[in-house]
Amino acid sequence: MSNGHVLVDAVEERCVLVGVITSDINEDIAHEYLDELEFLAETAGALTQHRFLQKMPMPNPKTFVGMGKLEEIHQYIKENEIDLCIFDDELSPSQLRNIERTLEVKVLDRNNLILDIFASRARTSHAKTQVELAQLQYLLPRLTRMWTHLERQKGGIGMRGPGETQIETDRRIIQQKISLLKSRLSEIDKQMAIQRGNRGQLVRVALVGYTNVGKSTLMNLLSKSEVFAENKLFATLDTTVRKVVIDNLPFLLTDTVGFIRKLPHQLVESFKSTLDEVREADILVHVLDLAHPNFEDHYNVVNETLNEIDKTEKPTIVVFNKIDQFVYQPKDEDDLSPRTAQNYSLEELKKTWMAKVNRNMCVFISAHEKTNIEELKTMLYEEVKRIFQERYPYNDFLY
Template identity: 70%
Template structure:
């Protein structure tokens, strides 16, 4: 049975992106979301041809956006060979169906696009199972959209019953599939829990952060390993664990899946097990891309998502690392003045509000350009040693 998903094809496809301006979402914020949606589309293999925004009081229950904007976008689609229309917000099954009839091309919403990217990035059995579970959970309430060949235009005696029967059959099959996947995940989680237990009592650290902030690059730098790193969203889906040794003090470091704004609830649920590494970590290392124009929002999104997963995680020791300082273009609000170009001193950053964030340890680095890495190692050593001394008080003389 088909899952009903419309993934981005391997060949180059052209997309239009559609967002809305509301009382809760300003034009500036809507444009930021569309920029991120463009990056998501690019990650999935599509090239964005044009972005559309409409100011509305509330979404149209039939087509999400107004009829005039639908007509405008349809004319652009027909004139420019567009293959996909991607909405920045979640569409209801009926909205999706109605828009597809109007546009006569593939229509996705942000959730469907993110799920498609996760499906293409999953490599291990664990990640594939988690993504498949999220896809089926997303699909279940949208089943009626798969049976357009039995809609009212072809209705009549003898048609309504079989359609409903087929939908109910598929609904039962999907529920059974969800149950089987959940059981499979429980078994995998139990195996991974045993693996974590076999690591002994080494101090554990976990890299957390928004997607594409440089967590894997930091992991490679500190552990001298070769974790896959790419300038694409969600390059890492599976949690990777490596041993790091600083001045003869060994500890473990985990690289976890990145977060994103408007992350589908199904993915948060199915990937909770992946973040057991975060729950069991002794130290959290929150990596922030300081060069991103919305890094403050990204910082907040990560903290809120972690709290949603497990509120107790917020009580763990945390180091905040502002990465990519080599690409940072400061705003007056950040440092109080415009430095000459981008060649500013790290000392200036250490006097900003960012350096005093929540009274945690904060560092400014560039993993790519190897800037301030010695200070990062020194801080990690200090934090790991403090935990090690409590855990093994009779081994203090070694360090």
């Protein structure tokens, strides 16, 4: 689909990022959102040249930021040969149209950027179908934007009608395609449900976590497989399932797509078969990047998303990965600001989280350096064995 791969073929497009500080989002959080947006842009192949942040009670319904700020952005774009402007929130069709008219460059919002990355990362026909469906659902209400050339016509007989007719034709084609993709996904979902059912009665463990926390690296380590792992957001989209044996105990280990803040709802809907692996798991392994300054926020984002997917409580092992990259920053005695996670030593963090996590099921590792992996394996073994014994109380396999 022509509108889907906005950045895929581009080589280092130069971009600027735009965000707002509102009553709901303070300055620190706004900067963190833009850090993440910059990482998304880099993953898609764009080079960030500048960031623009504006403080306002709420985003402008017509132009997202104020007209003065938009003119400032326009001036910077003209002077620095910028190809692309990326906004940190979803833009309405009218906002998108108004902004493009002022800036005179390509404009994306966070959702479109994420959809583009998913499109470039999709490998299997299943993932490609899921992404295409999400893209079409995103595109449908924004069709008029593609016909703005008609607005430059002076009017007259035959000028207004054909544009509307073309839009309606396109809308009908897209709606038919959406219907076709939904039925195709429904068939694939049924096949995958049968496959899941055919895996026997092995205990199922799902790796979950924020994107780029090291789930695929951990998957490779535990299953001795070669799952694609890279230091980029959404390196893997397709669900990977491997049979793992610890001592004499086999179980199924699933690597799932990473979560992220403001994940487009079209993607959540399209990827529900991937999320079914989470629903049907017996145990969750929640992986966190301990070296990230906001890992606690990521922990909450993932938990909120998991709660939307599946309300049932599952035994969860919390894995703090990348301890080799964790930097302890002790506070000065004169510094009265609240302590952050980086102001605690690794030992302090261990004690804090041991008390916080249910049944002390947390472990601190480095998948890259293979540190404390045996401790994680022991924890996994004990939890899988406990569920196996509950499910098969008279099975002598483990006795």
